[in-house]
Amino acid sequence: MKRIILSIGLLVGIVFSVTAPADPANPGPKVSAFTLKSDVKGPKRLFVGVGGKIDGQVNPTLFVNEWEVVEITLINADGLxxxxxxxDFFILSNEVKEKEQKTTITFVPFKSGGFVYYCDLEGHRKLGMEGQMTVVRR
Ligand SMILES: [Cu+2]
Structure with missing residues (x-):
């Protein structure tokens, strides 16, 4: 009986997904988008969150889901x-060399856990430009 109910549920799911009209407000896969800007505080080099839950946070922890598209935009706010x-995900963005320059990386986290993101230019990582990305298993 359990199996029959499960089969019916699956069938309804399939039929619905085939017949459901395309939602113009949600056309593609879910994307977790974050914006970070660079910042300087004395000798410190930092990432600062822009917008959303991470707004104003220094080196914010980015929470994402495994196998969901992640988009991170980096804005140069200090001219360095x-x-x-x-x-861990074989990702290295383009460099942003001048103030107001932006770059975006897009990738799919294919494993769960805690991982580091950082800026490796001119010793910035050692000067504090490093944060965590937590990938939650689905
Ligand atoms: Cu840097």
Whole structure:
């Protein structure tokens, strides 16, 4: 009986997904988007969150879901050269060398856990330009 109910549920699910009209407000897969800007505080080099839950946070922890698209935009706000690296996912952004320059990385986290992101230019990582990305298993 349990199996029959499960099969019916599955069938309804399939039929619904085939017949459901495309939602113009949600056309594609879910994307977790974050914006970070570079900042300087004395000798410190930092990432600061822009917008959403991470707004104003220094080196914010980015919470994402495994297998969901992640988009991180880095804005140069201090005129020093920066980039963002996530070596656990083989990601290295373009450099933003001038003030107001932006770059965006897009990737799919294919494993769960805690991982580091950082700027590896001119010793910035050692000067504090490093944060965590937590990938939650789905
Ligand atoms: Cu940097």
């Amino acid at each position: 050269p920066h980039h963002i690296a996530l070596p």
